[in-house]
Amino acid sequence: MTTDRPTRLLGHIGLGVITVFSLAPIVWMYLTALRPRDDALDQSVLPTGLSLDNLRAAAQLLPLGGLIGNTAFMALGVAVCQLFTALLAAYAFGCWRFRGDRLLFLVFVATWLVPFQVTMLPNYVLLSNLGWLNTLTGVIVPQVTAPFAVLLLRQHMRSFPRELLDAARMDGRSHWNTLWTVVVPSLRGPLAALAILLFVTAWNEYFWPLLVLTDPASVVQIGLRSLITEVGTDYGAMMAAAGALCLPILGVYLLLQRHVVNAFVRSGLR
Template sequence: MTTNVSQARRSSRHLQRTAIHAVMIALSLISVFPVYWMVVSSLRPENALFSTSLWPSEISLDSYRFVLTRIPLLRMLVNTTVMAAATTACQVLTGLLAAYALARWPMRLSAVVHGVIAVSWLVPFQVTMIPNYVLASRLGLLDTLTGLVVPNAIAAFAILFLYHAMRSFPAEILDAARMDGAGSWRVLWQIVVPNMGAPLASLAIISFISAWNEYFWPLMLSRTPENSVVQIGLQMFMTQEGNLWGPLMAAAAIISLPILAIYLFLQRHIIESFVKSGIR
């Protein structure tokens, strides 16, 4: 009797694992299929662009040649990489300093300051886009990478994210460091930062992807393709006369390569940082 019950339980667990894996495989295929279809569409000749076959009967690189000769895509990729990296560095640095000040130097109005930062996070960037544009225009930052970075150099999300991570940092370690004569600057860079690798990595990844996908602000600020970013380059293949689907898919495939390469190279670190930081 006991043997039958054990076998039934093992069989039930096996069925559950099989069902879970089947669902995960199905969801993975659904997630990957748009990327696969983008690549396949970019390899189709123009006369077979709307074919529903899963693999093109004839592979053509005309769409890629058209993209690379029609717009300065490689220059846009460099601009986007520089802009995203600079924005990420600024957000992580400013968020780290502000979060450390809020978490370790409590004052009478700390709750008010925290509330103001939280409220500013809820305000969409589109609301402040016009004032930022006027300010950038007066400072001579139109059509520059600096103008793309400066309005996003400080992010309320980064401050709140690191603030809550620092609140869970053991206060005993900081007190021991101060008793040994370490100043606040030394405590931050030699004790706090080395032990906050997971939250900092998670924030850097989120900030980089968000900056890479930015569209509305570069659309307002950019004037020339040479000083623009890849999202604006994609929009150039969508016109009132019609969309150039082949070149659009080819450009999207090229633009996706850096993000995919970063993920494949840092896959283990990315997953580990997200798990340790509590992001699900």
């Protein structure tokens, strides 16, 4: 017991330091957003006064409501598509046994290791030929699959009781019917957690929407980027806009963070 206490104390101290470094940019963003307009670049830790002028300026420069709505639609579309395709692939890899299944799964997971820069140009050219540039469809379609989601769900599928699958097969149910009436109801927790992770990841995606979209009123990423101009950058308005646009996804995460943690604890990726 005496040796465990110093180790536990050091662990808590380490976690505290990591927490401080993680929260520092967020705290600085909101402090800058609440500073008076003339003190946006002030380096003092605490603002000399509190003001909502930066938020008013951001609301005049950007359609914050439209940005949140479009980004939510984009993130929801990506999350739903990835969850659907991952569910089908994970069921095949986790519940079926066929020749070469492990090799095929390794090849599939290996696509996770392909750098985004390798597939970026072919996807961009394809979207250009289809006329999908500067559309939310062009952002969503190239992201309909997620190897990480397949890997996570496959761990749950492999631990699913084989007896239930055999009973469903003997009952005359098809694989499609078995998936939706037997497997999915038993995996509501992991599926909900994975859906949250996919939604947050899609919301935070920066480079691909920035590459496909050009309209400043499209999504959050492009809206914030439009505040950086050749004339200069309004850092106060940018921090206020970023702080306001972070609140919806921050609220979703705080409300459902238990499911996010359970996704990793119960997945077998330990």
